[in-house]
Amino acid sequence: MPLELSSEIDLEKLQSEDHNVILRCPFKQCNTRIIKYSPSFIQISVDNAPQTVKATKDELPTIERPTNFYQIDNVWDFDNIGVSRPSSISDDPIIGHDSTVKIDRLLICSECDKGPLGFAGIPTDKEHHHTNLKYFLSCNSTMYEV
Template sequence: MSNQSLPPGALEALKRPSNVGDRSTIRKLSDFNEGILAVVTSRNIDLGELTHKFDLLCPRNGCGSVILKAGVGRWVEHDGVELDNEKGPLHPDLPALPTTPGTAQWWLVSPNMMEFENIGFTRPVQQDAAAKKLKFLICAECDLGPLGWCEEGGSEFWLACSRVGYR
């Protein structure tokens, strides 16, 4: 018996840490081969609607604060909203969203913020003179964001599907 009987690369493969089945890892939408199809399931209260079968988390590794319990948000493709300034996202865990005008994929949460486990908000910002003021959604623990948006005083809260973690 000697190591020379092992096929090339086998020892390295055994030593390599495997993330398969590691529930402590925060997965992003981009980590799923099937994308959004891998994370949706029918909603209990309306089987024609889709929800997320995972808890939604802050995407920052080392944080992972639970934002929304599985089954709460409703999947919608809806007009995109500029969450970032012209310099783009400020953090590597926040992928750029599709450019506006155009649609993006959102988890819609309503009717109020009590649906969330943990969520933080920015101060209201005026996108342009005609529009209502928006607040951006951020992680309540580490302030990472924007993860989504809502209108000031509104009853709908929009989380970007690509900007939350899944577990």
């Protein structure tokens, strides 16, 4: 199956045609399945997000400060994702779809341990416990299998 960049595909059109879209690790020697795309993913714009890798077709992924993310509320929706230990990545909270989130961890590919592919955070109105994490996967950090 061909792997495409997020800028090369029309997710709405693919979904309307009943195509399965799989988001994969951007590192060519890995390409592990990260998650199956779902129209239920909430796409948000974040101005103060941490840096993540940016998928490229012919080179190693580069580093960028992305602004577009999929908010995924349940870790069990992922097929393969790794989460770093808690750290103080940023003191600035992120405004998510339905809450303000304090960044707590980075997301990596669980197969090759490379990334970051996004970040995870805990809503500021919730107890600081890993079960309250919300996940933000950069739209540009994965390759799209269509």
